[in-house]
Amino acid sequence: MSADFGQSWARFAFATIAVGSLAVPTLAQSLRQEADCRGVLIGTAVRPAQFSELPYTTTLVREFDLIQPEDVMKWSTIRPDRTTFDFTAGDQVVAFAAAHKMKVRGHTLVWGRHNPLWLESAHYTPAELSALLHEHITRVAQHFRGKVFAWDVLNEAFDENGKLRSSIWYDQPGIGLAGKGTAYIEQALRWTHAADPDALLFYNDAEGEALNPKSDALYAMVKDFKRRGVPVDGIGMQMHIFDLHPDVPSIGANIARFTALGVQIHITEMDVALPADPDTGNLRNSEDLLRQAAVYREIAAACLAHPGCTAFQTWGFSDKYSWIRSYFRGNKGAALPFDEKYSPKPAYRALKEAFADASCDR
Numbered sequence: 473m474s475a476d477f478g479q480s481w482a483r484f485a486f487a488t489i490a491v492g493s494l495a496v497p498t499l500a501q502s503l504r505q506e507a508d509c510r511g512v513l514i515g516t517a518v519r520p521a522q523f524s525e526l527p528y529t530t531t532l533v534r535e536f537d538l539i540q541p542e543d544v545m546k547w548s549t550i551r552p553d554r555t556t557f558d559f560t561a562g563d564q565v566v567a568f569a570a571a572h573k574m575k576v577r578g579h580t581l582v583w584g585r586h587n588p589l590w591l592e593s594a595h596y597t598p599a600e601l602s603a604l605l606h607e608h609i610t611r612v613a614q615h616f617r618g619k620v621f622a623w624d625v626l627n628e629a630f631d632e633n634g635k636l637r638s639s640i641w642y643d644q645p646g647i648g649l650a651g652k653g654t655a656y657i658e659q660a661l662r663w664t665h666a667a668d669p670d671a672l673l674f675y676n677d678a679e680g681e682a683l684n685p686k687s688d689a690l691y692a693m694v695k696d697f698k699r700r701g702v703p704v705d706g707i708g709m710q711m712h713i714f715d716l717h718p719d720v721p722s723i724g725a726n727i728a729r730f731t732a733l734g735v736q737i738h739i740t741e742m743d744v745a746l747p748a749d750p751d752t753g754n755l756r757n758s759e760d761l762l763r764q765a766a767v768y769r770e771i772a773a774a775c776l777a778h779p780g781c782t783a784f785q786t787w788g789f790s791d792k793y794s795w796i797r798s799y800f801r802g803n804k805g806a807a808l809p810f811d812e813k814y815s816p817k818p819a820y821r822a823l824k825e826a827f828a829d830a831s832c833d834r
């Protein structure tokens with residue numbers, strides 16, 4: 473079903489309205505209601521510093537049933553120094569989720585970036601780093617046990633050619649498994665599983681959404697892990713989109729091949745960055761908003777077409793708080809479904825229609 477409700481979409485009621493003797497399905501009031509029967513969690517990244525901003529929380533609670541801390545479960549927040557574990561902000565995310573019947577994805581236990589300076593600069597030996605990582609994973613996963621239902625255990629371990637990236641955890645100097653391929657990834661998954669046997673464990677990355685050398689490498693890794701019983705439950709496809717014409721059939725085929733291995737797919741960080749003028753912040757072309765809407769619709773539909781795609785998450789929800797503008801020094805922006813004043817954009821309506829179009833028994 474697709475309908476052009478113009479600006480008045482919000483006045484339409486949930487379930488059905490009677491037109492003559494016909495019951496005509498209408499769009500539900502929120503994404504969350506629309507996703508409910510379809511077995512897909514609808515999520516977004518959050519910044520707990522914004523929980524005191526009423527339009528932020530109103531929109532968040534109305535539209536989403538899954539949240540993931542954008543930054544506050546990273547090493548950079550949790551580990552201000554070698555001995556401290558600061559769970560304050562992460563706990564705020566968990567408490568917010570519990571108060572509003574939402575699930576929480578954890579992000580992230582092992583990443584070569586956004587690590588604290590004390591960790592990067594201390595020149596630890598592999599044995600020391602191994603002990604540090606084991607301790608970190610164990611403490612963090614145990615702390616959030618029963619509260620975080622799925623972890624991005626590892627983030628961005630492969631480059632765009634499908635080779636393992638150099639990182640403090642892999643080979644600089646690494647945890648003692650440098651040159652042994654995906655063995656350090658396996659080790660991190662096993663430590664996380666030992667600390668929280670009930671959490672779903674994900675490997676999360678960008679650039680491997682479509683069929684390409686990187687997703688081939690991820691596929692080979694997951695196939696090997698599944699065959700040997702390494703605890704991996706899913707692949708997170710970040711889905712940061714900068715090119716407004718992604719190869720959606722290829723993304724669909726990639727989702728299909730991973731889910732056929734018996735792992736879940738979560739779309740974890742979707743945003744669609746639009747060209748902007750760095751001086752004024754204005755979009756270069758207002759028609760891009762419609763193209764952006766089409767991209768959101770097509771990617772959501774690709775996820776919904778596969779029962780193994782079980783969560784669809786955006787990286788923030790309002791253009792007021794998005795990493796895109798600073799990452800692209802103002803040359804791109806407006807990447808999310810709500811504008812800076814929390815008004816829904818065409819992308820929001822497109823997402824809702826994609827969910828409405830999907831069957832409730834996928």
Ligand code: XIL
Pocket residue numbers: 542543586627710741795
């Ligand atoms: C970004 C956050 O959005 C920023 O606030 C932070 O400054 C840097 O990290 N891929 C990821 C996310 O997995 O953790 C990144 O988040 C965006 C790219």
